[in-house]
């Protein structure tokens with residue numbers, strides 16, 4: 001199954017669908033990464049905070065798939081923000097992953113009350129200029145945080161990874177990204193499983209002979225987003241990547257748009273998150 005590539009604002013190409021690995025226990029991660037790679041995944045999303053970077057690195061090494069065929073993202077955790085601390089945290093992540101070069105590094109949360117994200121971003125820019133990271137981006141940044149980064153450094157993030165699923169569609173955030181030339185990546189794309197019993201999605205899925213998860217991921221791809229569903233199950237991993245052989249109609253896209261809900265957020269609000 002061939003996954004389309006999206007070209008980021010710095011020219012880096014990222015597979016539009018990848019595997020998220022939050023909550024994957026370290027000891028199971030190498031086997032699950034190998035299974036994902038066997039099923040055609042070429043994009044893995046981890047983070048220092050997930051405690052499984054070493055497992056991701058081992059899975060990639062043991063798979064025998066050439067390093068340059070795989071796109072790897074990791075993220076800087078909140079307590080490591082600040083210029084010097086970021087450089088140290090990056091080296092630690094790279095040591096665990098066993099990599100020379102990283103494809104994408106993200107500031108995990110802005111933590112606006114701590115006031116370190118601009119200095120953190122300056123360290124990201126340095127690491128990219130040194131050739132240690134191909135693309136640099138952020139996660140959970142609101143438009144005001146993005147604008148501040150750009151105003152103070154002149155460097156626009158390539159991508160922003162944000163919560164996005166049928167009950168939390170982020171249309172204003174996506175419009176801000178489009179204006180600034182920033183790609184949107186969806187976290188918890190399946191709403192952590194909550195979205196899978198929705199009757200509208202079930203009806204659309206049965207019309208296409210697909211699962212609800214496949215319809216949701218296909219909707220995100222047709223919105224132009226990058227998506228990173230997590231699964232620790234071999235069959236569901238295969239199911240989630242088998243979404244490039246059907247298309248949702250404009251009418252179906254409009255019906256899914258109507259599922260957006262004022263109380264749809266599952267995770268923390270980036271404006272107030274403090275952890």
Ligand SMILES: NC(=O)C1=CN([C@@H]2O[C@H](COP(=O)(O)OP(=O)(O)OC[C@H]3O[C@@H](n4cnc5c(N)ncnc54)[C@H](OP(=O)(O)O)[C@@H]3O)[C@@H](O)[C@H]2O)C=CC1
Pocket residue numbers: 019020021022023045046108139140161162186187188189190191192193196211213214228229230231232233236237239240267
């Ligand atoms: N930047 C950030 O702040 C955040 C980033 N993320 C990233 O996003 C990734 C995905 O989000 P996540 O929160 O894990 O949740 P998802 O929305 O990807 O949902 C994962 C859940 O859905 C189940 N599932 C997966 N595929 C299917 C399927 N086809 N049918 C039925 N159930 C399915 C999984 O179970 P099973 O494993 O048993 O298949 C798991 O319980 C994370 O792993 C992480 O990489 C997530 C949260 C925050």
Ligand SMILES: O=C(O)C(=O)[C@@H](O)[C@H](O)C(=O)CO
Pocket residue numbers: 022047049108267268275
């Ligand atoms: O999974 C992630 O990437 C996250 O940032 C969040 O889930 C975060 O760790 C959280 O849940 C804090 O309550």
